[in-house]
Amino acid sequence: MTNPAVPLRSRVGAYLAGLVPRASDYALTRRTWRADLLAGLTVGIVALPLALGFGVSSGLTAEAGLVTAIVAGLLAAVFGGSNVQVSGPTGAMVVILVPIVATQGAAAVATVSVVAGIVVVAAGALHLGRAVSFIPWPVIEGFTLGIAVIIFLQQVPLLLSPRTAHAGDHSPNAVVAAGQSLTGADWSYVPWALGAAAIVAACMVVAPRIHRSLPGSLIGIVVVTLLAFLLPTPLAVIGVLPASLPAPVLPALDPASLGALLLPALTVAALAAIESLLSARVAASLADTGAYDPDRELVGQGIASIGSGLFGGMPATGAIARTAVNVRSGGRSRLSAIVHAVVLLLVVLIAAGPVGAIPLAALAGVLMVTAVRMVHAGTVRAILRSTRADALGFVLTAIVTVSFDLIIAVLIGVVVAGVFALRNLSRATGVHREPIPADPEPGDDGIAIIRFDGPLFFAAADRVFDTVTALGDDVTVVILRMSQLELVDATGARILSDIVQALERRGVTVLIKGVQAGHEELFRTVGVLDSLRHHNHLFAELPPAIEHARSHIRRSDTTSRTTP
Template identity: 50%
Template structure:
């Protein structure tokens, strides 16, 4: 018990910030402060928009950006990561709000944070790197479509229809718009989205999202556009931390959503941190510390009314491009947003919902990397299938099922590809010191097969069929030195093949079994079967010599054909 407690303390200590993290913030504070200011300008409309889209309101988005932004920056594993509410997380939260209400979302956030901390302590961060690129690309494409569709009601200026499926809600919103058009809202949303998309191509460094939202707000106020519904009243400052939303009786029903939120937070945060590493030289994130920081952020953000958060790829990319070099930039971004919450809440409350919808529509469009999708589709047919299936599942089902489906299909296709690499080829016998007449007789009664690659469950059935089809020979030699890996299924199939051939009077000899595969063969009894009958040899020449002796003892070889010497050498193994 004491040793386990010491291990836990050591793990927590390893996940905490170090002096090096603090020292990095003192190297170039001016650049970090400017980068943080730029990111805050970009993040403000996104935080408001994602808060509204989540169903908990703009104030929830701001609280998340501030609280989660600070904690993830302090305790996370990346010097450049910027965290807060994201579109992908919003997609997951909408059905949770519909099923369990706002308090359910807050509870799920705390539970997801605890799960993330546990994953960090268990060193699970490293395993996220095994998610295939087509799954990530399809996931991103599907999320972009869902985010765009979620904005349709606000962009059209109609009340959000009932429904927990985004396609159904979008269809109903379009029908409501046709019955009672709101051209003011549609015009504002389209104008904001157009300014962002065109402006980003013209001047990428200019924060067109904030400029477009400010302009749309001023136009709506000056022209008295009542159809442009604003965000509404916002509290001045963050609420006092509270756990009053926590209902112990509901924890069981919220476990599955919490696991989904934790999985998404881990995936998106580590992906974002990897993107930041790729944009810089000399920066490398710690995946376990990143999970720990995101876990703390998600535990504490709901206490202030915030929604679950993740690392934000777009905001992190802006942070890197504007010269950030330490955590000070992300902390500055959170501090500026906090100042806005305390000082400018009345002004922010006047922003039209349609303008925020335009921001998120443009964000959804910019999430789709056409070049990357084309490259992935052209790579292999398997990659294209995985990408499309993941994207469709994200749109039609939900994000968790989408990732599960994508990973399952990717795993099956990968196993299929690996199984195809396994080869089972008949190889000629080495002449060695045999005469031409003796070699001809040996070749007539002995057949040798070489197995190349993995002998595991995906390839074992084909191996069994091919091996048991052997006929008209007295001895089969299996050359196993090139078997790269073997599982229990492969070992069982090998044992089954030996027994079937033996029942037909065919002797099976094995050569070149690797040390790492002996344990597997021994565990299923295959090695004992070969050893019991003296059929296992270190090299192929030894196996051929044993086959020669067997044929001579069986009277197959004429008496005058006597082996002169025994061939050795690792080349024939």
């Protein structure tokens, strides 16, 4: 006798094995390790100013950004579902963290990171990784545009006064905060800050034109830092950084604080999942680096955020820009993302002092250029010129992202896209009266053949009902042709039942022809077939249905002639 528990254990084992690291993750490393090392070094250099800048912009510290890039970058590389994904702090996450820091305090971020990480791990374990495919492209681009605007505006306070170095000093809304910073601007400080940001921006623009491998952001930061060291400038700097990683500490998880932080944590989890899966999908299209596993990617990103929170960092996601740099620099295995984390760790261990002397205005310049590069004019033009529905979804998503909330923006964008998609799909539902395909006979004027085309679902139900039941009083037999019917939902089937009943009440005989095998069970369950006057009124072919309809006409004529 077989043990029924054995197959179950096997399935569970295979399920869990698909979500954890395995030796095959490094199958390419023997051939690509040299390119991976170089790519990891390149990405580490690129990621350094971004990690510092996103840490400061979030209302936390540069240290928090570095810790996140190191810990989350390493864990996501090992446990994630992509061979080339590079993870760490991102601009989209900063946008969500700013109001959390402003309302709950900086200490709450670690708790949010851990709770959000647990939620993301659970989403991966429940196989929700494919859900991102339901987000339309215009919504994604509108979301990206809104994030870019917010990142750019978040840097304005850093350039107007050394006293507004942290986002928590102003409203959590970037537009409002930028306006507030103007009222407290230190105009003796502004020229220095703008000059520093301009130098960094110029280096980021010019360096790639000289050689594509030159790290313009790092060069610009080095130049500005040296100038700040040599000249008596008022520029605010990062400050003292620890020369090692902090010890892991379990954040406060008491019920009182969890209640207030649950909704922010769910928002962070949703963003972490969406951005990471989008980044992994983009990475898979950039080069032949192997397919990515979306469910394992969620598990890896959740573990990364949990680890980051334990070390005092912030929630992490896959970073599209850094991932693209990794692939274009030759990264082909997880080794490159691991090296990127090691490079940043060495910066903390060896160069904490010089890094602490970097002016905040230089980081603002890096993030402003990064924000501008997130938006591609050609993409915006293409979407705005595509369809009204897509253009509206794009614009609404961008506006709501900047004005209110990122996740609400994505939901609104998806709903708008869904509404227009349903409208267009409902228009594809065809209801046509067609002539009898045979030599006409007396009484054929009383027969109506109605052909259904395309999908029949809730959005088209009322229109179909009104069209069919509006037949003239001269019609005594109706043949409903179903062979061209595609998708049918319960509402569509129910409306067919209502049509049959409405016509039969008027004395019209209804015949149904060509019910597809895939629809038959639904039609029986909802009552379409039971609505027919007789079970002989269901046909597989049209000629027998027409002959049966003519027999009804002949009997009706005979009855009318014999009736006094």
